Amino acid sequence: MDYGLTQEQEQLREEVRRFAENEIAPVADEYDREEKYPAEIVEKAAEMGLTGAHFPMEYGGVGYSTLDMALVTEELFAVDPGIGLCVTSAGFGAEAIMEFGTEEQKEEYLPPIAEGEAVMGAAISEPHAGSDVSSLSTRAEKDGDEWVVNGSKMWITNGSIGDYFVVMCETDPDVGDRYTGFSQLLIERDRDGFESEKITGKLGIRASDTAELRFDDVRVPEENLVGQRGMGFPQLMQFFDETRTMVAAQAVGIAKGANERALEYAEEREQFGRPISEFQAIRHKLSEMHTRTEAARQLTYKSAWSVDNAEDDLTMLASMAKEFASDVATDAADEAVQIHGGAGFVDDFDVERLYRDAKITQIYEGTTEIQKNIVARELLDEGY
Amino acid sequence: MKVLVTVKEVAAVEDDFEIDGLSIDDRYLEYDLNEWDDYAVEAAVQIAEAADEDVEVVAATIGPERSEETIRMALAKGADRAVRVWDDAIADQTLLDVNAKASVFEQVVAEEEPDLVLTGVQAADDALGATGVALANRVGYQWAAVVNDLDYAAGDDVATVRRELEGGVEEITEVDLPAVLSIQTGINEPRYASLRGIRQAQQKEIAPHDLSDLGLDAETVDGALELTDMYEPESESDATIFEGGAEETATELANVLRDKGVVGE
Ligand SMILES: Cc1cc2nc3c(=O)[nH]c(=O)nc-3n(C[C@H](O)[C@H](O)[C@H](O)COP(=O)(O)OP(=O)(O)OC[C@H]3O[C@@H](n4cnc5c(N)ncnc54)[C@H](O)[C@@H]3O)c2cc1C
Numbered sequence: 070m071d072y073g074l075t076q077e078q079e080q081l082r083e084e085v086r087r088f089a090e091n092e093i094a095p096v097a098d099e100y101d102r103e104e105k106y107p108a109e110i111v112e113k114a115a116e117m118g119l120t121g122a123h124f125p126m127e128y129g130g131v132g133y134s135t136l137d138m139a140l141v142t143e144e145l146f147a148v149d150p151g152i153g154l155c156v157t158s159a160g161f162g163a164e165a166i167m168e169f170g171t172e173e174q175k176e177e178y179l180p181p182i183a184e185g186e187a188v189m190g191a192a193i194s195e196p197h198a199g200s201d202v203s204s205l206s207t208r209a210e211k212d213g214d215e216w217v218v219n220g221s222k223m224w225i226t227n228g229s230i231g232d233y234f235v236v237m238c239e240t241d242p243d244v245g246d247r248y249t250g251f252s253q254l255l256i257e258r259d260r261d262g263f264e265s266e267k268i269t270g271k272l273g274i275r276a277s278d279t280a281e282l283r284f285d286d287v288r289v290p291e292e293n294l295v296g297q298r299g300m301g302f303p304q305l306m307q308f309f310d311e312t313r314t315m316v317a318a319q320a321v322g323i324a325k326g327a328n329e330r331a332l333e334y335a336e337e338r339e340q341f342g343r344p345i346s347e348f349q350a351i352r353h354k355l356s357e358m359h360t361r362t363e364a365a366r367q368l369t370y371k372s373a374w375s376v377d378n379a380e381d382d383l384t385m386l387a388s389m390a391k392e393f394a395s396d397v398a399t400d401a402a403d404e405a406v407q408i409h410g411g412a413g414f415v416d417d418f419d420v421e422r423l424y425r426d427a428k429i430t431q432i433y434e435g436t437t438e439i440q441k442n443i444v445a446r447e448l449l450d451e452g453y
Numbered sequence: 454m455k456v457l458v459t460v461k462e463v464a465a466v467e468d469d470f471e472i473d474g475l476s477i478d479d480r481y482l483e484y485d486l487n488e489w490d491d492y493a494v495e496a497a498v499q500i501a502e503a504a505d506e507d508v509e510v511v512a513a514t515i516g517p518e519r520s521e522e523t524i525r526m527a528l529a530k531g532a533d534r535a536v537r538v539w540d541d542a543i544a545d546q547t548l549l550d551v552n553a554k555a556s557v558f559e560q561v562v563a564e565e566e567p568d569l570v571l572t573g574v575q576a577a578d579d580a581l582g583a584t585g586v587a588l589a590n591r592v593g594y595q596w597a598a599v600v601n602d603l604d605y606a607a608g609d610d611v612a613t614v615r616r617e618l619e620g621g622v623e624e625i626t627e628v629d630l631p632a633v634l635s636i637q638t639g640i641n642e643p644r645y646a647s648l649r650g651i652r653q654a655q656q657k658e659i660a661p662h663d664l665s666d667l668g669l670d671a672e673t674v675d676g677a678l679e680l681t682d683m684y685e686p687e688s689e690s691d692a693t694i695f696e697g698g699a700e701e702t703a704t705e706l707a708n709v710l711r712d713k714g715v716v717g718e
Contacts, residue, residue, distance in 0.1 A: 081651050084651060088645050119648065
């Protein structure tokens with residue numbers, strides 16, 4: 070067991086942090102307030118290789134491990150979760166292509182993400198199917214050598230700006246079993262019948278684009294099937310093992326950002342003739358925030374390590390990490406605002422934004438309640 | 454062709470720190486690549502990237518083993534390999550003076566035979582600002598100091614440079630190769646090390662040399678300078694806030710700038 074990061078990982082972390090401090094921090098506030106997608110920043114991030122670093126070399130990536138990606142995610146989110154998500158989600162859905170896609174799909178859809186020429190998304194949730202994925206009703210029917218897709222998807226990250234999406238569809242409604250009638254299809258924005266509508270008014274991560282997608286007789290060739298027909302559900306569960314680990318890393322980043330800002334403010338702000346960091350109540354908060362963040366980080370790193378090295382406990386670890394780290398993030402952001410007092414309640418300080426941003430980590434890619442259900446189900450050996 | 458870039462790992466203190474005799478404890482220090490060298494590396498890498506011929510960019514540093522982590526960032530940004538010189542005799546110096554540095558780099562230049570040497574104008578820590586020119590003198594290369602614009606394509610015999618002189622005056626001049634140019638900040642926009650670059654840099658060579666490897670003895674680095682004291686200078690600042698409309702405040706500001714000698718009459 071080795072607890073240290075390699076020199077390469079340290080360098081990676083420092084350079085990503087430098088990028089985030091220089092390119093993201095100065096404008097984070099503006100993009101948040103205006104709910105604006107930071108296309109230029111995502112492009113610069115792509116130049117640096119941040120948008121597809123975990124893709125294999127031959128598809129434009131660097132072959133970075135899940136742990137490396139967790140480190141990158143943590144640093145970006147410590148500076149700004151909104152723009153951080155725009156960068157890390159540029160290839161959301163690519164995990165499915167890497168794992169289950171054909172050679173042609175990998176060649177066509179991965180390099181543009183790494184090069185910053187395209188952005189993608191994963192469309193699972195629907196207006197009536199959130200936690201209960203198996204109730205989704207977007208329908209894909211085979212017509213000759215094409216799929217014809219009808220339905221709508223809700224809350225889709227990169228929905229109004231993305232170039233293509235891995236869409237979870239029902240392809241075989243007549244099979245008896247609840248989980249075997251689904252398939253993942255690649256659907257490009259420029260197909261006839263594809264429409265999207267941006268969702269505004271979000272509590273946090275407001276720079277990130279979220280939209281509703283509608284498919285009205287959208288036709289895609291049969292080659293757009295990702296993986297196997299009817300295996301969409303198990304493929305999705307494997308996809309989630311990876312992406313949930315990344316949400317855990319996002320949460321660790323948010324907690325880290327909140328902690329750093331809280332510590333700095335506590336040392337500066339004076340009341341009763343001394344820095345508030347001298348009051349035990351504040352010291353204990355700082356101590357607890359940092360301790361819990363470190364615990365969340367270790368759980369997240371273990372989950373990330375498991376993605377690449379030990380699949381057995383992965384599903385449970387990913388859910389544990391996501392559930393625990395997202396709680397730590399929302400608590401840390403809450404305490405960071407508390408430590409700032411009135412100053413934390415307005416947008417002069419970043420902690421106000423972090424407080425709003427933290428909440429999403431308890432919701433997307435499976436709510437906290439669902440993660441707990443998964444952990445219990447795994448403990449009791451119940452399958453899904 | 455070959456471009457040699459001298460690079461240095463420099464330490465910066467955190468906001469709160471304590472001086473202990475002639476040094477500052479490591480826990481108050483953050484190490485980074487000298488800012489000027491970042492621009493010099495970028496200038497070298499840009500020459501290499503734009504070239505039709507093969508251009509090798511070699512980074513050279515005087516620094517302890519710890520500095521490899523920092524020097525590797527120059528490799529991650531595109532330098533091909535590095536040479537690192539260190540020796541107990543160097544570690545024993547309280548302050549390595551310009552002559553000592555020039556002696557070390559003189560041997561590195563003799564070994565590498567670069568066509569072009571790029572240095573930073575100065576290092577952010579000791580700010581001696583003379584290493585580049587002193588080196589040029591030693592190796593008999595042409596030189597230009599404080600270069601803030603460089604027009605040079607690999608293979609050319611002449612580089613056109615713009616130099617910063619005193620008092621905001623600039624000079625455009627030509628320098629014959631082989632040459633040493635000391636590079637000023639702002640000459641270009643240093644890139645971030647790409648993730649691919651960081652990965653590749655792990656495999657690149659950082660060759661360690663001690664003084665004897667370079668044919669030098671310990672006395673070479675005994676300098677005329679000695680660090681005798683370290684203290685934090687008193688800093689003073691005063692702020693004037695002008696209130697009122699733009700018209701009035703602009704006049705007041707102009708008066709202050711004139712009084713302080715920032716602008717002429
Ligand atoms: C900003 C944002 C970005 C998103 N991005 C994407 C995306 O890119 N792609 C995508 O597909 N989706 C995305 N989502 C959707 C997200 O994954 C869902 O919102 C989430 O899974 C919850 O589904 P729901 O909103 O329908 O809530 P519901 O499922 O209606 O849940 C409501 C409440 O009931 C609880 N609940 C539901 N079922 C159970 C149960 N069995 N036991 C206990 N409690 C239960 C939930 O925990 C929650 O508290 C995004 C959402 C947001 C807000």
